[in-house]
Amino acid sequence: MPLTLYTFSSPPKFYALSGVLVPLCWALAVVLSAIGLWMGFFVAPTDATQGEVYRIIFIHVPAAWMSMLLYLVMAFWAAIGWAFKARLASMVARAVAPTGAMFTFLALWTGALWGKPTWGAWWVWDARLTSELILLFLYLGYIALVEAIDDPRRADQAGALLAVVGAVNVPIIYFSVKWWNTLHQGASVSIAAAPKMASTMLTAMLLMTFAFWAYAFAVVFTRTRAIVLERERGAAWVNQLAARESAS
Amino acid sequence: MTWGSAENFFAMGGYGLYVWGSYAVTALLMVGEPLLAAHRRRRALREAAEALPNEDNAS
Numbered sequence: 128m129p130l131t132l133y134t135f136s137s138p139p140k141f142y143a144l145s146g147v148l149v150p151l152c153w154a155l156a157v158v159l160s161a162i163g164l165w166m167g168f169f170v171a172p173t174d175a176t177q178g179e180v181y182r183i184i185f186i187h188v189p190a191a192w193m194s195m196l197l198y199l200v201m202a203f204w205a206a207i208g209w210a211f212k213a214r215l216a217s218m219v220a221r222a223v224a225p226t227g228a229m230f231t232f233l234a235l236w237t238g239a240l241w242g243k244p245t246w247g248a249w250w251v252w253d254a255r256l257t258s259e260l261i262l263l264f265l266y267l268g269y270i271a272l273v274e275a276i277d278d279p280r281r282a283d284q285a286g287a288l289l290a291v292v293g294a295v296n297v298p299i300i301y302f303s304v305k306w307w308n309t310l311h312q313g314a315s316v317s318i319a320a321a322p323k324m325a326s327t328m329l330t331a332m333l334l335m336t337f338a339f340w341a342y343a344f345a346v347v348f349t350r351t352r353a354i355v356l357e358r359e360r361g362a363a364w365v366n367q368l369a370a371r372e373s374a375s
Numbered sequence: 376m377t378w379g380s381a382e383n384f385f386a387m388g389g390y391g392l393y394v395w396g397s398y399a400v401t402a403l404l405m406v407g408e409p410l411l412a413a414h415r416r417r418r419a420l421r422e423a424a425e426a427l428p429n430e431d432n433a434s
Binding site: 168169170171172173178179180182183186187190225226229232233236237240241243244342345346349350352353354356357360361365366368369370372373 | 376378384387388389390392393394396397398400401404405408409412413415416418419420421422423424426427428
């Protein structure tokens with residue numbers, strides 16, 4: 128069979144390919160985070176104004192970036208699954224949601240622990256923090272909605288609608304520090320300007336971002352494989368796989 | 376960056392609670408979530424095996 132764009136939209140093909148990719152993603156995540164943490168704690172200098180507390184940046188910013196990126200990934204696959212009746216795309220969307228919610232929570236948690244010593248408050252209702260909190264509710268709402276509807280395809284469609292409408296929140300989060308006066312600082316890194324931080328700090332932060340990226344691939348692939356097995360139960364290829372598993 | 380001693384490293388210039396509180400929860404969630412996902416896949420495979428038609432399920 129020729130390899131085409133659609134080859135891996137077939138659940139058994141996806142299941143086999145992702146089984147190969149998951150260990151590679153894990154290896155990448157472990158190696159990148161080891162180098163990133165080493166650079167972050169032993170190479171990057173102390174921040175001149177904030178002291179050592181700034182070292183939260185090496186997980187705070189990557190987690191916040193992932194929270195926004197994963198929402199767009201989730202909305203994209205949910206929309207593809209809805210528009211083209213592609214079951215696997217909808218399953219990927221569902222698999223992304225818990226990981227996205229986890230990174231959103233981490234962005235808020237590390238932000239609170241960073242805000243207390245630098246701003247004197249765990250939480251303020253500024254535009255950046257509030258829109259990120261809304262992102263967490265969007266993830267949780269999406270998960271609750273798709274789990275609440277029994278018919279999986281109808282659940283996928285309802286979830287897709289919520290995910291796509293909620294995507295408007297992502298640019299709001301990203302530009303909130305520009306559009307409104309926020310306590311949260313502006314972007315330290317942007318495509319348009321030179322980064323406003325020491326190069327070793329930036330390197331450590333980017334390494335952690337790639338590590339989180341590899342992590343997200345690994346865990347989303349694993350969860351998608353679980354969802355594929357749950358939803359395709361009774362299909363010949365799942366029976367074969369299950370028979371081989373119970374024989375071994 | 377040289378810390379001099381392990382004590383200095385863990386103190387994080389007086390911000391130890393905030394820095395390690397951030398890293399500890401991050402580590403906890405990023406170890407826990409993959410374990411849950413892996414467990415879910417194994418359970419799905421086991422349930423698929425239990426649902427097999429009888430002739431294939433000799434055990």
